[in-house]
Amino acid sequence: MNITTSIKTKIARIDTGEVFTYDTLDISQNEFSAAAKALSRMVFSGKIRRYKNGMYYKPKQTAFGELKPREDELLKNYLFENGKQVAYITGVRLYNQLGLTTQVPNVVRLASRDKEIRTKIGNLIIKPAKSYVDVTIKNVPLLQLLDVMKDFNHIPDMDKRTGVDFLKKEIETLSKEDKRRLTNFAKEYPPKVRALLGAVLESLSLDDLSGSLKASINYLSSYEFGISERILPTISNWNIV
Incomplete structure (x- = not known):
């Protein structure tokens, strides 16, 4: 099968509106020149659209015109x-x-x-x-949770109780292994993240995990989150104000 036929076969399997690149089509380095010409011919014929250099999509027609990706x-x-x-x-x-x-x-x-x-x-x-x-792929949900803690004070119009309840619910539903990985990843984040995660873990009675974070923060430092003990009763153990 030549490169043009191969590309047409692969593109036929792609849904309309879905963006694809040379990587998506699994084109090897020595086939780039031939592939570029084949794709240019398909753009010229209207079978595909070039969004920008190296990025393409199959157009979808609707009653309101052509939809972009x-x-x-x-x-x-x-x-x-x-x-x-x-x-x-x-x-x-x-x-x-x-x-x-x-x-x-x-x-x-x-x-x-x-x-x-x-x-x-x-x-x-x-x-x-x-x-x-x-x-x-496996790390991303855990890193996003830690980013919520990192940016906790700067999330627009977020109620602090809502934020704490969200963290508790998300962490509680993690597997035992992911809770451990989350705790280990937190050690690479700023101390305030480790303090907030430690307080949340302690509130969930995950003392083995929270204990591993305790030694990583300075007991003389305080961490301002604007969270009261009514929202998170364990904050005093982590110098959170």
């Missing part, structure tokens, strides 16, 4: 490389998705261990954020 589809291409996750959504966009804020920002933060992702997708402005731990 959804923003979340376009974002995927910055979250994955060669089938592996290298970045994840964080910041206010994430906190909106989690139901912690009603604000819908036009700036999206993508956290990566060793990449700074800056681009624009439609009306979205993509800016980089720091990942304290290597990004993998």
Whole structure:
């Protein structure tokens, strides 16, 4: 099967509106030139559209005209490389998705261990954020939980009780192994994150995990979250005010 036939076969399996790249099509380096020509011919014939250099999609016609790819589809291409996750959504966009804020920002933060992702997708402005731990598909939900704790004081219009209840519920539903991994990842985050996680773990009677965090924070330091003991009774054990 030649490269043109191979590409057409692979694209036929892709849904309309779904964005694809050379990686998606599993095109090897020595086939790039032939693949680029094949894709250009398909763009010219209208079978596919070029969103930007190296990114394509199959157009979908509706009664209101042609639909462009959804923003979340376009974002995927910055979250994955060669089938592996290298970045994840964080910041206010994430906190909106989690139901912690009603604000819908036009700036999206993508956290990566060793990449700074800056681009624009439609009306979205993509800016980089720091990942304290290597990004993998399995790690992302845990890192996003820790980011909620890191940004707890800066999540727009979030009620503190709502935020604490969210953390307790999410952590409680984790497997024993993921609770342990979450605790270990927290040790790479700033001390305030370790303090808040420790207080939440202690409130859930997970003393073996909270104990491992206690030694990692300075007992002379205090951590301001604006949380009262009515909301989280264990805060005094972690110098949280």
